[in-house]
Amino acid sequence: MKNLLTSSIAMFVILLGFTSCNNGNKSGSKSGALASNIAEKVYVAPGEYDSHYAFLSGGYSGNVTVYGLPSGRMFKEIPVFSQFPTSGYGYSEETKPMLNTSHGFIPWGDAHHPDISQSKGELDGRWLFINENNTPRIARLSLTTFETEEIIEVPNSAGNHSSSFVTENTEYVVAGTRFSVPIPQRDMPIKDYKGNFQGALSFISVAPETGNMDIKFQVLMPGFNYDLSHPGRGKSHGWFFFTTYNTEEANTLLEVNASQNDKDFIAAINWKKIEEYVNNGGGTMMPANYAHNVYDEHTHTATSTMKKEVRVVNPIEVPGAVYFIPTPKSPHGCDVDPSGEYIVGNGKLSANLTVHSFTKMLDAIENKKFAGEAYGIPILNFEDVLAGVVEQPGLGPLHTEFDGKGNAYTTFFISSEVVKWKLGTWEVVDRKPTYYSVGHLTIPGGNSGKPQGKYMFAMNKITKDRYLPTGPEMEHSAQLYDISGDKMELLLDFPTHGEPHYAAAMEAGIIKAQSQKIYKLADNKHPYAAKSDADTKVVRDGKNVHIYLTTIRSHFSPDNIEGIKVGDKVYFHVTNLEQDFDVPHGFAVIGQNNSELLVMPGQTKTSVWEPKQVGVWPFYCTDFCSALHQEMQGYIRVSAANSDTPIKWSLGEDIE
Amino acid sequence: MVLFVTLLVSCGGKEEKKKEGFSYQKKATTEKTTTPKAEKVLASKKIDLSNKGVGPIKSVTLGAEVDQAMATHGADVYKKMCTACHRADKKFIGPAPTGILERRTPEWVMNMILNPEQMVKEDPLAKELLMEFNGAPMANQHLTEKEARAVLEYFRTL
Numbered sequence: 105m106k107n108l109l110t111s112s113i114a115m116f117v118i119l120l121g122f123t124s125c126n127n128g129n130k131s132g133s134k135s136g137a138l139a140s141n142i143a144e145k146v147y148v149a150p151g152e153y154d155s156h157y158a159f160l161s162g163g164y165s166g167n168v169t170v171y172g173l174p175s176g177r178m179f180k181e182i183p184v185f186s187q188f189p190t191s192g193y194g195y196s197e198e199t200k201p202m203l204n205t206s207h208g209f210i211p212w213g214d215a216h217h218p219d220i221s222q223s224k225g226e227l228d229g230r231w232l233f234i235n236e237n238n239t240p241r242i243a244r245l246s247l248t249t250f251e252t253e254e255i256i257e258v259p260n261s262a263g264n265h266s267s268s269f270v271t272e273n274t275e276y277v278v279a280g281t282r283f284s285v286p287i288p289q290r291d292m293p294i295k296d297y298k299g300n301f302q303g304a305l306s307f308i309s310v311a312p313e314t315g316n317m318d319i320k321f322q323v324l325m326p327g328f329n330y331d332l333s334h335p336g337r338g339k340s341h342g343w344f345f346f347t348t349y350n351t352e353e354a355n356t357l358l359e360v361n362a363s364q365n366d367k368d369f370i371a372a373i374n375w376k377k378i379e380e381y382v383n384n385g386g387g388t389m390m391p392a393n394y395a396h397n398v399y400d401e402h403t404h405t406a407t408s409t410m411k412k413e414v415r416v417v418n419p420i421e422v423p424g425a426v427y428f429i430p431t432p433k434s435p436h437g438c439d440v441d442p443s444g445e446y447i448v449g450n451g452k453l454s455a456n457l458t459v460h461s462f463t464k465m466l467d468a469i470e471n472k473k474f475a476g477e478a479y480g481i482p483i484l485n486f487e488d489v490l491a492g493v494v495e496q497p498g499l500g501p502l503h504t505e506f507d508g509k510g511n512a513y514t515t516f517f518i519s520s521e522v523v524k525w526k527l528g529t530w531e532v533v534d535r536k537p538t539y540y541s542v543g544h545l546t547i548p549g550g551n552s553g554k555p556q557g558k559y560m561f562a563m564n565k566i567t568k569d570r571y572l573p574t575g576p577e578m579e580h581s582a583q584l585y586d587i588s589g590d591k592m593e594l595l596l597d598f599p600t601h602g603e604p605h606y607a608a609a610m611e612a613g614i615i616k617a618q619s620q621k622i623y624k625l626a627d628n629k630h631p632y633a634a635k636s637d638a639d640t641k642v643v644r645d646g647k648n649v650h651i652y653l654t655t656i657r658s659h660f661s662p663d664n665i666e667g668i669k670v671g672d673k674v675y676f677h678v679t680n681l682e683q684d685f686d687v688p689h690g691f692a693v694i695g696q697n698n699s700e701l702l703v704m705p706g707q708t709k710t711s712v713w714e715p716k717q718v719g720v721w722p723f724y725c726t727d728f729c730s731a732l733h734q735e736m737q738g739y740i741r742v743s744a745a746n747s748d749t750p751i752k753w754s755l756g757e758d759i760e
Numbered sequence: 761m762v763l764f765v766t767l768l769v770s771c772g773g774k775e776e777k778k779k780e781g782f783s784y785q786k787k788a789t790t791e792k793t794t795t796p797k798a799e800k801v802l803a804s805k806k807i808d809l810s811n812k813g814v815g816p817i818k819s820v821t822l823g824a825e826v827d828q829a830m831a832t833h834g835a836d837v838y839k840k841m842c843t844a845c846h847r848a849d850k851k852f853i854g855p856a857p858t859g860i861l862e863r864r865t866p867e868w869v870m871n872m873i874l875n876p877e878q879m880v881k882e883d884p885l886a887k888e889l890l891m892e893f894n895g896a897p898m899a900n901q902h903l904t905e906k907e908a909r910a911v912l913e914y915f916r917t918l
Contacts (some may be wrong), residue, residue: 656844
């Protein structure tokens with residue numbers, strides 16, 4: 105084993121040498137991307153639409169970006185875990201509660217694995233779920249409005265990485281912890297990790313109509329690192345699979361100490377069995393403190409509620425619910441094929457790719473063929489469960505997706521390539537280089553029961569010579585491949601924002617059909633909305649001043665405001681009266697200490713302004729809204745704190 | 761500096777005297793200086809009782825009497841969706857609707873409400889109105905046909 109490790113490190117060094125020698129011309133001529141037939145495959149004529157939408161995690165940007173396939177055009181950045189001054193998300197009074205946690209307001213997040221909601225194992229395009237790794241949270245985005253609607257914090261978790269994947273009818277979105285921690289948290293020596301720390305795997309129920317999330321139960325597992333996960337589907341529906349590493353339970357220098365064991369485990373969890381146990385009163389409620397933040401589309405306002413307890417389940421109290429499948433060697437991705445039979449463990453330090461059989465697993469369980477146990481959890485025999493091995497397909501396997509035609513596609517980080525292989529025969533049928541050091545890959549619907557597309561794209565960690573240098577840091581590059589033929593064909597490079605760890609993609613038609621174009625003014629239930637010109641007003645309440653402001657092309661009402669004093673807290677409640685598609689108005693006032701607002705038709709948003717200086721100060725629309733956009737402005741008069749200037753507001757007094 | 765501060769404080773809260781602005785070729789003056797053409801009638805004052813405009817509405821039948829229930833509904837819709845730019849009896853961002861049916865066909869009025877983007881491109885009167893009102897666009901507030909009809913009935917009461 106040690107030899108193997110040394111040789112793979114040697115290979116790594118050699119390959120690094122190769123990639124750094126690579127130059128743009130060489131790879132360009134190899135890919136043949138300039139050939140006109142390839143150009144036609146990614147050309148989406150002006151005014152035409154892409155056939156597929158891809159939702160890429162932004163990694164350390166904390167957000168999600170939306171791309172079209174095959175063009176590689178970026179359409180939108182959706183703020184999720186990070187403040188976003190472009191729209192005012194996380195700055196406006198309505199959206200600040202979205203970023204509330206048990207650690208207080210957190211302006212940033214590390215977004216990892218988006219997953220689209222499913223019905224009967226197929227993508228239904230209603231919601232997108234995504235996990236925040238650093239301060240463990242799961243978000244739900246609406247795919248009709250492309251807005252973040254809900255964020256739930258995950259207690260007892262730390263490094264929320266084996267997340268956020270949905271079961272085949274979106275019964276649950278599942279969040280597993282990467283780092284094990286003391287549960288409950290307490291003051292104890294770090295060196296006593298082994299046997300004392302635990303890993304929480306959280307099953308968060310999703311309400312079928314509203315999508316609202318609630319932690320149904322957490323399984324408290326041994327103190328390993330739970331790296332990635334996927335649901336069983338089809339025949340294995342009702343199970344969930346998690347890769348683990350650091351089964352050594354090391355608490356320091358993990359790059360050495362967590363690579364000792366020949367095999368780590370894939371944890372197989374029969375969630376249906378635990379659900380039944382919990383429904384019959386099983387498990388215990390333990391004190392906890394975690395935020396549940398929900399955005400209401402009608403009040404256009406988020407509320408944050410602190411929840412005080414969570415149900416935890418000790419796995420050994422539910423016989424037959426949890427098993428360990430030995431898997432070489434520090435497996436990263438844990439991917440289940442569309443039929444639900446094959447579970448791929450992408451052992452990142454292993455020479456071979458290991459594929460387990462669900463049928464064989466059930467058989468071994470039934471016959472009680474156990475190799476031992478870990479903390480009371482039965483360990484199955486590697487050979488009993490093994491379906492097959494893809495022999496030496498590449499170096500550093502990370503993730504696998506499926507095309508629904510019996511093929512699997514695995515990324516290899518160290519050898520920078522995607523390898524296509526056949527399920528069942530385990531033979532490698534094609535390989536294509538990526539540029540460079542690929543992490544995840546995505547096929548539309550490629551982690552569901554029904555893959556949808558002819559495309560696959562690889563998201564790379566290193567850009568190097570793919571783009572003109574722009575200083576030490578560049579956007580990462582992704583490569584799009586056509587996978588409709590026997591061989592993969594490289595079509596396109598496109599830049600990605602932040603660090604996309606994973607992406608979920610689907611046919612564009614499903615999204616286009618349900619997309620919402622405006623918010624109905626009649627449905628606006630915001631307590632400070634001004635739904636017509638008659639509702640506009642300025643109301644003083646002690647030091648707080650509430651301005652009920654409206655926008656329409658191209659004026660604010662009111663646009664002259666007086667009676668504000670230094671030391672006041674001024675709430676600009678801006679309602680956009682437009683009821684037409686794509687007519688947002690912006691709002692900015694000089695010296696605003698938070699951000700602008702971008703207000704959608706029919707929506708109300710609030711910005712707080714605390715004027716510090718006497719004067720007459722302008723505010724204006726930041727979104728070019730009509731030919732008279734430059735005229736869309738107003739003045740607010742700020743008097744001294746001890747002045748007696750009366751509150752006054754007006755619009756167009758001098759008009760003929 | 762002390763003097764300056766005192767000055768500021770003493771001005772605080774008081775109305776400053778409005779200074780006379782300047783005048784340079786305002787509209788009235790330009791009218792006079794142009795060579796005498798046929799008298800220019802503003803689009804908002806023009807009468808055209810045959811043009812039905814461009815859009816979904818091809819024919820509207822008005823009852824002999826105003827339908828009060830419909831007009832009340834129309835007044836409500838008008839208040840919510842139109843008053844940001846229109847005042848009943850005076851020019852505001854857009855023209856006043858009072859007396860509109862003495863100048864326009866009911867079809868034209870409804871098409872202007874329901875289909876403003878195409879109207880300002882293709883209908884000669886709507887095009888002129890856009891210029892008369894400084895290029896302020898008639899916003900499409902996506903009223904239903906029924907709501908637009910109710911607003912029309914309300915206009916009959918003005």
